Amino acid sequence: MSLSYGKVGAAYKKTQTQSVVEVADPHAVVLAMLDELLKAMRAFANNADLKAGGDREVKSKSFARSLTIIYALQSSLDFEKGGDIANNLFQLYEYARQQLLKDMREAKGDNTQEALPPLTEIRDAWEQMREGGLPEQD
Numbered sequence: 001m002s003l004s005y006g007k008v009g010a011a012y013k014k015t016q017t018q019s020v021v022e023v024a025d026p027h028a029v030v031l032a033m034l035d036e037l038l039k040a041m042r043a044f045a046n047n048a049d050l051k052a053g054g055d056r057e058v059k060s061k062s063f064a065r066s067l068t069i070i071y072a073l074q075s076s077l078d079f080e081k082g083g084d085i086a087n088n089l090f091q092l093y094e095y096a097r098q099q100l101l102k103d104m105r106e107a108k109g110d111n112t113q114e115a116l117p118p119l120t121e122i123r124d125a126w127e128q129m130r131e132g133g134l135p136e137q138d
Helices: 005-022 026-047 056-075 079-106 110-130
Strands: none
Touching: 026 056, 026 079, 026 110, 056 079, 079 110
């Protein structure tokens, strides 16, 4: 089997170009991450209790995905420019992470469910900001 380096190079270049384009709207990226976080946390909470019919694989995958997204959101915060807002977001994400860990230890989803409303509010604020409804912080 021969490998066409031209095709591989073209595919890589296309991927790099698409990645740059996708990051052109940082609000869209954060919004997508928050949407995925909420989805993963709900899936975890709904499957955390295996004795109540939770799915072990869904529980495990959604738990790992939630923690990964939280880490990415926390890592992307700019504390110099964001000031108190960045600090508050970090604390909110940390709260969500702690609730996930607690529910994983206790095999339940109640604490994770409690962390969803404030994250949903942040997600909705990001959507409004993206649509131009809220002033951005410098």
